[in-house]
Amino acid sequence: MTAVLVIEDDDRIRLALLLALEEEGYTAYGAGTAEEGLRRQRETPADNVLIDLMLPGIDGFECIRQLRRDDDVPIVVVSARDDTHDIVAALEAGADDYLVKPVAVKELSARLRALRRRGRSTAVPAQVFGDLEISPEAGEVRRAGRPVAVTRTEFRLLCELAEHAGRVLSRQQLLRRVWGYDTGDERLVDVHVGRLRQKIEPDPTKPRHLVTLRGLGYKLQR
Amino acid sequence: MTAVLVIEDDDRIRLALLLALEEEGYTAYGAGTAEEGLRRQRETPADNVLIDLMLPGIDGFECIRQLRRDDDVPIVVVSARDDTHDIVAALEAGADDYLVKPVAVKELSARLRALRRRGRSTAVPAQVFGDLEISPEAGEVRRAGRPVAVTRTEFRLLCELAEHAGRVLSRQQLLRRVWGYDTGDERLVDVHVGRLRQKIEPDPTKPRHLVTLRGLGYKLQR
DNA sequence: GGGCTTTTGTCACACAACTGTCATCCAACC
DNA sequence: GGTTGGATGACAGTTGTGTGACAAAAGCCC
Numbered sequence: 417m418t419a420v421l422v423i424e425d426d427d428r429i430r431l432a433l434l435l436a437l438e439e440e441g442y443t444a445y446g447a448g449t450a451e452e453g454l455r456r457q458r459e460t461p462a463d464n465v466l467i468d469l470m471l472p473g474i475d476g477f478e479c480i481r482q483l484r485r486d487d488d489v490p491i492v493v494v495s496a497r498d499d500t501h502d503i504v505a506a507l508e509a510g511a512d513d514y515l516v517k518p519v520a521v522k523e524l525s526a527r528l529r530a531l532r533r534r535g536r537s538t539a540v541p542a543q544v545f546g547d548l549e550i551s552p553e554a555g556e557v558r559r560a561g562r563p564v565a566v567t568r569t570e571f572r573l574l575c576e577l578a579e580h581a582g583r584v585l586s587r588q589q590l591l592r593r594v595w596g597y598d599t600g601d602e603r604l605v606d607v608h609v610g611r612l613r614q615k616i617e618p619d620p621t622k623p624r625h626l627v628t629l630r631g632l633g634y635k636l637q638r
Numbered sequence: 639m640t641a642v643l644v645i646e647d648d649d650r651i652r653l654a655l656l657l658a659l660e661e662e663g664y665t666a667y668g669a670g671t672a673e674e675g676l677r678r679q680r681e682t683p684a685d686n687v688l689i690d691l692m693l694p695g696i697d698g699f700e701c702i703r704q705l706r707r708d709d710d711v712p713i714v715v716v717s718a719r720d721d722t723h724d725i726v727a728a729l730e731a732g733a734d735d736y737l738v739k740p741v742a743v744k745e746l747s748a749r750l751r752a753l754r755r756r757g758r759s760t761a762v763p764a765q766v767f768g769d770l771e772i773s774p775e776a777g778e779v780r781r782a783g784r785p786v787a788v789t790r791t792e793f794r795l796l797c798e799l800a801e802h803a804g805r806v807l808s809r810q811q812l813l814r815r816v817w818g819y820d821t822g823d824e825r826l827v828d829v830h831v832g833r834l835r836q837k838i839e840p841d842p843t844k845p846r847h848l849v850t851l852r853g854l855g856y857k858l859q860r
Numbered sequence: 861g862g863g864c865t866t867t868t869g870t871c872a873c874a875c876a877a878c879t880g881t882c883a884t885c886c887a888a889c890c
Numbered sequence: 891g892g893t894t895g896g897a898t899g900a901c902a903g904t905t906g907t908g909t910g911a912c913a914a915a916a917g918c919c920c
Contacts, residue, residue, distance in 0.1 A: 567867060584777040589732070592706070603907090604869060610908060621908085629777040630877070630906065631790035789878060825896090826880060832897060843897090852888070852895065861920105868915070878905075886897075 421462035422446045423453035425471050436521040450474035464528050469495040477509045484510035543578045545625050545638050550578050570612045577636035586633035641665045643684035645675035647693050662747045672696035686750050691717040699731045706732035765800050767847050767860050772800050792834045799858035808855035
């Protein structure tokens, strides 16, 4: 049984998260302030900590630093602000992952799983797209928690797209980055994208993650 | 220790960047031309490359392409021009991030860190017109936060208008800039504007952003 | 090495999406 | 009320993408 500590001052959000986590099979307990969170974590350490950045008193960044000081627990930041500065600062402080509110519970769950699996010290974090997890170092892809067998080329293609998640990559760019071709038949990319979709998309004809941008290329999105 | 190569022809700016980077704890070295930059990167590869677009001789775009050819180093473009075309072209050429001068050193530093840390680039800010967002890098248009599917021509047309936001563009100008036609039927523009309105205007008959200036042309406003 | 499976790249075809043209209708302006 | 410029729906030609079939190449197991 995995225990998760949720540090979040907004009662409604905290309770919603706790409920959602319990539903997913975690043991979840909450703290309304950084102080309380730190105390609980000292007394009964959880396996994961979820933390909001904007907290009364000691703020999220400081709290992360203190948690890190005496523990190696994976810390996931949940923040309303999707700001490069905050993300960087939180990761600097020692957080392991960063989610922007509103949080999709499925995604949260997948990230927690990914975090625990890799332990918190690895260099390349697993990437999560909705119910899709990609861990470059493990060479593994999972959908809804189940491993999916992809070939090497497909995996590289997926990693490349994941690395630039949310951005269009032209067939040309993909050819260069995945295959190392400076020139070549762009249709090759189509074929592999098609094969990848068969494996990672619930309905390959209506891709949700690996989408086509007609005339531009492909993009991986959440 | 992280090494950064700065390719920038203006001595004052280059030195300022080098100093600022050294201050932030990087090892920074500079190159005044693309040729010199390419040579240095071949001989002693840096961990990040910062590059200006306007360079004498080989220009920034070409330089990015050549850097990309034999290396996977994160490339950050630093340009005075905050022009959608440039941004798209730079990213196409293989750049990972784009900053507009004047550069805040803190931000630059954070982006470099983020780039290395997460192995991927941070987002290029989208252009915003009221509830309308245009993000060239994602190849995406959003209205009220929801993605709107636009075609490539529509997208280019929109980008062109956005780039000159608040100013009228004649059909002739649009034909030339979007289609590359030096001559042609101006009604073509009308049709595409109409289609675009169907997608981005809440009420296409009463356009709020993409307005007609009778006898003059079209303009995009906030 | 020989025979097997798996993966990869090429091709062709089908289909869906997009583009540009045109005709018609409407609104603004004089 | 007539004239001009703009909006729009329909249509056909074009382009771009998805996909199944197939053969070559790469692994793999005796």
